[in-house]
Amino acid sequence: MVELAIKIIDKNQNVKLQNTGENEVTLIYTSEYVRGDIIRIESSVKNLHVILQVDDALGPAFVYVAGDVNYNVPFGDKRISYSPKVFCGSKHYLYARVATRDEIKAYRNLALNVADQPGETDCYPHAAANVETRGEAVFAARNAIDGVVANTSHGEWPFQSWGINRQDDATIMIDFGRRIVADRIILYTRADFPHDNWWTQVTLSFSDGSCIDWQLKKSHKPHLLNFEKKIITWVRLSNLIKSDDPSPFPALSQIEVYGTVFEEVQAVQIR
Secondary structure (H helix, E strand, O other): OOEEEEEEEOOOOOEEEEEEEEOEEEEEEOOOOOOOOEEEEEEOOOOEEEEEEOOOOOOOEEEEEOOOEEEEOOOHHHHOOOOOOOOOOOOEEEEEEEOOHHHHHOOEEOOOOOOOOOOOOOEEOEEEEOOOHHHOHHHOHHHHHOOOOOOOOOOOOOOOOEEOOOOOOOOEEEEEEEEEEEEEEEEEEOOOOOOOOOEEEEEEEEOOOOEEEEEOOOOOOOEEEEEEEEEEEEEEEEEEEEOOOOOOOOEEEEEEEEEEEOOOOOOOOOO
16 A cells, blocks of 8 residues: 655645545645645655646646655746646645556556656656746746647747747757656647747657657648657757748647556556
8 A cells, every 4th residue: 555645835834734545645725825835745655656636727647756746836927837727716626646557557648747847856757958948937848748739829828838049959858757668759849830930850869879860840730750669768859950931939839758668666456
């Protein structure tokens, strides 16, 4: 059995509300969030696959947690890259449970994490980049793995994206936190034409030392790449070659990495 806990903690580290459970836990928080509030998910077992929901409007995240998860409730400008329904009001349903063995083994998009956040984390997959346009939340790396593929505009939700601030050496890495077996990648490049430029070629670098140069076309449709199965822990997108279009603004709306988990670190049958 795994003991899970969900806690609402204020900026002074005081616990405002909490609940615990074996293998799964719910928490109903009936107050409005205030600046500095943190949602903490604790587990008696580390290196664990968990179905996690920090807000009912955000939806569930299938994540791999290497330690306790501290989720900072966003406010101000950081909120505009989320649906306006997220973290609003005075009634919130939070949930966490240990993933089943069948769920862990399933072929799926292993880059998807609606609960990803900037900075250091023990919650994977995690997106990190060497640049984010003006440091704004609507252009943060996490937007590239949040599951929102709308790409025909830019700015606030649902058109948040990873913006490169016109930087030629821009790069983004998706860290899976453990070994996976991947064989397909899908890119949704931002396509707010004529405001946007687009990439004619990008390079995919993998933790196993291999690389793939990928030719792209100007399109709002998803770009699909199939390749031989690779056992990896991360993938990096770099060498982003712009077209000769006069716009200086190429960007990435979403990256999806399909495959399976290489090995089960922890799996508890709860159903």
